[in-house]
Amino acid sequence: MPKPLNIIFAGTPEFAVPCLQSLYNSEHNICAVYTQPDKPSGRGQKLHASAVKEWSIAKNISVYQPVSLKNSEVQEQLRSFQADLMVVVAYGLILPQAVLEIPRLGCVNVHGSILPRWRGAAPIQYALLAGDTETGITIMQMDVGMDTGDILKIVPYSIQAHDTSASVFQHLAELAPSALLSTIQELITGTYIRHKQDESLATYASKINKDDARIFWNKPAKVIDRQIRAYYPWPIAYTIFNQQVIKIHQARILQNTSSTHKPGTIISFSGDEVLVATLDEIIAISIWQFPNMKKMPVKNWLNGHQHLLPPESILL
Numbered sequence: 001m002p003k004p005l006n007i008i009f010a011g012t013p014e015f016a017v018p019c020l021q022s023l024y025n026s027e028h029n030i031c032a033v034y035t036q037p038d039k040p041s042g043r044g045q046k047l048h049a050s051a052v053k054e055w056s057i058a059k060n061i062s063v064y065q066p067v068s069l070k071n072s073e074v075q076e077q078l079r080s081f082q083a084d085l086m087v088v089v090a091y092g093l094i095l096p097q098a099v100l101e102i103p104r105l106g107c108v109n110v111h112g113s114i115l116p117r118w119r120g121a122a123p124i125q126y127a128l129l130a131g132d133t134e135t136g137i138t139i140m141q142m143d144v145g146m147d148t149g150d151i152l153k154i155v156p157y158s159i160q161a162h163d164t165s166a167s168v169f170q171h172l173a174e175l176a177p178s179a180l181l182s183t184i185q186e187l188i189t190g191t192y193i194r195h196k197q198d199e200s201l202a203t204y205a206s207k208i209n210k211d212d213a214r215i216f217w218n219k220p221a222k223v224i225d226r227q228i229r230a231y232y233p234w235p236i237a238y239t240i241f242n243q244q245v246i247k248i249h250q251a252r253i254l255q256n257t258s259s260t261h262k263p264g265t266i267i268s269f270s271g272d273e274v275l276v277a278t279l280d281e282i283i284a285i286s287i288w289q290f291p292n293m294k295k296m297p298v299k300n301w302l303n304g305h306q307h308l309l310p311p312e313s314i315l316l
Contacts, residue, residue: 002188005084008103010034014051015173016089019110021055022177023087028184030061031081036092037065069099078102085187087180088142092121097144105187107142110180112172114138114154116202119147124168126205128230131222133159135168137176139183141194148202150194152186155179164232210235217264217315221253221281236289239264240316241309249295250287257282264315269306272299276315 004027009020012035023030033056038047049057056063066074075098078086086107088095100107113123115138120126127135136156143149155175159168186192213231215224215238228237228251236247254275261267261277268275273284289295290308 004028005105005184005188006031006082008032008034008078008081008083008086009052009089010086010091010093010095011052011089012036012050012092013090015112015169016052016091016110017055018173018177019087019089019180020052022181024059024061026181031083032078033061033063034091035063035065037067066093069093070096075099075102085184087184089176095142095144100142100144108152108180108183108187109140109142109147109149110176111138111140111147112169113205114156115140115147115151116197116199118203118205120205121207122205124165124172125208125230126203127159128163128165128168129226131226135159135172137172137179139179148197150196152192152194153179153183162229164229166233208235213237215239215248215315217276217278219263219279221278221283224278224283225251225253241313244291246291246315247289247295248285248287249289251283251285254282254284262314266309266313266315269298269302272297274298274309 006029007023009023009030011020020033033052035050035052038049040046041048053063053065064077069075078099079102083103085105086103087110088107089110095107111123112135113127114134114136118126124135134156136154138151139153140147140149140151157168157171157175183192213227213235215227217224217239228248231237232249236249238245238247240246258280259267259277259282263278265277266274267277267282270284273286276283276285285298287295287297288301
């Protein structure tokens with residue numbers, strides 16, 4: 001019977017927690033958890049711990065938060081754990097070659113796309129923006145490149161027409177733990193198969209910022225629909241009216257419709273939705289958010305707020 005592994009886990013957001021939980025529940029030993037330093041957030045800019053840190057503290061697992069892994073003292077600390085393997089899930093820091101060589105079995109990464117498509121920081125959002133019909137989880141043997149290492153396992157997921165980044169994150173987070181544990185078992189027994197990535201198929205998902213989420217209504221409805229779904233729950237797609245930001249949380253395309261209105265025109269308030277003209281078909285908004293207000297269904301907003309946005313208004 002193979003011995004359980006000593007594993008260093010490195011991850012930061014909520015997406016990483018199910019993999020960490022699965023390792024904790026397995027026969028393997030988590031000897032240390034690495035996560036990014038606490039970051040300021042919210043109106044008060046108070047420091048907040050990552051989801052991985054909060055989970056680890058609750059389980060009494062030692063947590064380390066270096067700003068970089070390039071420091072020799074940090075690397076010496078990593079060596080002191082005598083780890084067999086390092087598991088990385090959305091950690092957010094670069095692992096230099098010296099770190100990759102520390103664990104006996106190297107470092108494996110759990111990535112939220114089917115590599116080599118959508119290497120980088122925001123693979124789920126870019127898959128939705130591109131209108132991809134499939135994404136998935138890739139378990140990869142890490143090297144010094146950005147998501148360029150050999151593929152150990154792929155678990156696909158079919159993207160549904162209603163999927164948002166939030167729902168795809170959830171599906172992939174549920175697929176990842178079993179894929180990770182089976183890959184580790186294959187590493188232990190030597191039954192794994194490594195596949196080189198096809199560099200000619202590589203695409204990149206660079207970091208997203210809030211400006212990317214602005215809607216331009218002179219684009220096709222399918223592009224706007226993808227944008228709204230891709231940027232939910234962050235940074236939230238938005239439009240401008242009277243120099244105010246209106247965030248769009250949920251919408252749909254009215255299939256087989258068209259409009260002679262200028263793109264961005266509010267055509268009407270129809271039942272529970274706001275109908276907006278685009279380059280071609282009509283977008284029906286069902287949940288939105290005005291400045292200094294909570295997000296709310298359009299049907300609730302209409303009670304007492306409709307004067308803020310009369311029909312025939314133009315969204316920019």
